[in-house]
Amino acid sequence: MAKNDVKLLGIWASPFVMRARISLNIKSVNYEFLEETVGSKSELLLQSNPVHKKVPVLIHGDKPICESLVIVQYIDEVWTSGPSILSADHYDRAIQRFWAAYLDDKWFPAMRRIRGAQGEERQELVDQVVEGLALLEEAFGKYSKGKAFFGGDQIGFIDIAFGSLLGWLRVTEKVGEVKLLDEAKTPGLVKWADCFCADAAVKSVMPETEKLIEFSKFLMAKMKGAPSPKN
Amino acid sequence: MADEVVLLDFWPSMFGMRVRIALAEKGIEYEYKEEDLGNKSPLLLQMNPIHKKIPVLIHNGKPVCESLIIVQYIDEVWKDRSPLLPTDPYQRAHARFWADYVDKKVYEVSRKIWTSKGEEKEAGKKEFFEIFKTLEGELGDKPYFGAETFGFVDLSLIPFYSWFYAIETFGEFNMEAECPKIVAWAKRYLQKETVAKTLPDQKKVYEFVGQMRKRFGLE
Numbered sequence: 001m002a003k004n005d006v007k008l009l010g011i012w013a014s015p016f017v018m019r020a021r022i023s024l025n026i027k028s029v030n031y032e033f034l035e036e037t038v039g040s041k042s043e044l045l046l047q048s049n050p051v052h053k054k055v056p057v058l059i060h061g062d063k064p065i066c067e068s069l070v071i072v073q074y075i076d077e078v079w080t081s082g083p084s085i086l087s088a089d090h091y092d093r094a095i096q097r098f099w100a101a102y103l104d105d106k107w108f109p110a111m112r113r114i115r116g117a118q119g120e121e122r123q124e125l126v127d128q129v130v131e132g133l134a135l136l137e138e139a140f141g142k143y144s145k146g147k148a149f150f151g152g153d154q155i156g157f158i159d160i161a162f163g164s165l166l167g168w169l170r171v172t173e174k175v176g177e178v179k180l181l182d183e184a185k186t187p188g189l190v191k192w193a194d195c196f197c198a199d200a201a202v203k204s205v206m207p208e209t210e211k212l213i214e215f216s217k218f219l220m221a222k223m224k225g226a227p228s229p230k231n
Numbered sequence: 232m233a234d235e236v237v238l239l240d241f242w243p244s245m246f247g248m249r250v251r252i253a254l255a256e257k258g259i260e261y262e263y264k265e266e267d268l269g270n271k272s273p274l275l276l277q278m279n280p281i282h283k284k285i286p287v288l289i290h291n292g293k294p295v296c297e298s299l300i301i302v303q304y305i306d307e308v309w310k311d312r313s314p315l316l317p318t319d320p321y322q323r324a325h326a327r328f329w330a331d332y333v334d335k336k337v338y339e340v341s342r343k344i345w346t347s348k349g350e351e352k353e354a355g356k357k358e359f360f361e362i363f364k365t366l367e368g369e370l371g372d373k374p375y376f377g378a379e380t381f382g383f384v385d386l387s388l389i390p391f392y393s394w395f396y397a398i399e400t401f402g403e404f405n406m407e408a409e410c411p412k413i414v415a416w417a418k419r420y421l422q423k424e425t426v427a428k429t430l431p432d433q434k435k436v437y438e439f440v441g442q443m444r445k446r447f448g449l450e
Binding site: 051060063065066067070071073074077078090091093094097098101102135 | 281290293295296297300301303304307308320321323324325327328331332365
């Protein structure tokens with residue numbers, strides 16, 4: 001398939017964009033990565049995702065697909081000759097979707113808020129995130145069946161949904177000076193994180209923690225910057 | 232071996248209604264168990280320990296949680312009849328995107344309207360109209376979101392119809408005047424027996440919401 005048949009609109013720092021990139025890599029799909037400029041949205045982005053105006057957007061042919069987990073499932077369903085991302089078993093698929101939704105609806109929103117929070121609120125958020133990691137450790141034990149990933153021998157849907165968030169987890173730990181992924185409490189996940197980041201489909205698209213820290217400082221500065229007229 | 236299907240649910244829940252409609256569409260026999268959300272059953276806590284919420288589908292003893300995940304599960308297991316999602320991957324992605332939009336937006340904003348007053352309520356209403364305008368845009372001139380027949384997106388949104396009377400009354404506006412296309416779509420969809428039999432009466436939901444408002448000190 002011609003390279004420019006598949007385009008991905010994204011930002012290097014976005015974990016949601018990373019999900020799409022990992023999935024395309026798993027399927028060995030050639031694609032053109034169109035980097036959006038932070039702070040301004042391209043015409044193409046506004047046209048292809050008028051509802052949310054957010055990345056990632058996968059453009060296949062001339063058809064846009066939005067929302068990271070929808071994109072991952074689309075990639076899995078279209079490129080069937082590559083390794084499967086979701087399980088063939090209906091029940092296992094429901095479990096995989098459940099955990100991805102848990103990460104997006106509960107765990108990641110709590111983790112994101114840690115850095116900006118203080119005092120009791122902060123402690124509550126940290127507790128929530130740590131509790132969530134304990135649940136994920138249990139899930140990992142159950143689903144990996146002794147193998148490297150939630151998906152077994154290969155990266156699967158939960159690995160992608162969770163692993164893409166590791167970069168920002170590390171930023172939170174460093175900048176927030178808090179230990180979240182603890183080898184004493186969640187040894188399985190610590191090992192899994194190393195395997196995930198070392199995987200061929202992930203390595204080239206996982207941003208370095210230091211770069212993410214710089215980026216997050218840049219974002220914070222932008223938010224506090226001189227107000228510009230809204231149009 | 233016959234399938235054993237149990238649904239843990241709560242009658243006014245829009246999320247539970249989605250599952251009930253899906254089961255009705257597929258003609259699946261199941262045991263309905265009404266939960267008292269103020270006093271959750273040990274079964275619910277065991278089957279959904281993480282969220283402790285309904286609906287939960289228990290299929291041959293194994294729980295499936297989260298309404299849209301349950302609907303997809305039902306569609307995949309009982310795939311020999313009444314498909315709920317399209318077969319084409321792009322159409323499926325499109326359906327999932329819009330069902331996700333309904334999930335992210337409609338419930339929250341509806342709740343804002345019936346649980347608040349004054350400025351907050353007005354802000355909620357403004358957002359509500361914007362969201363439904365977007366939905367009307369997506370519906371366009373099609374009879375259903377799923378085009379010729381109803382599908383995943385229709386199913387994800389239709390339960391809100393049973394809440395329209397409550398929301399418009401407490402919100403002090405008229406749904407038909409503000410969102411005529413959506414109301415027309417809903418009435419069209421309600422001609423389906425499976426939907427008409429499944430959705431609770433709007434007045435019953437209104438009374439229920441009234442009681443909840445009293446508990447929140449809004450009445």
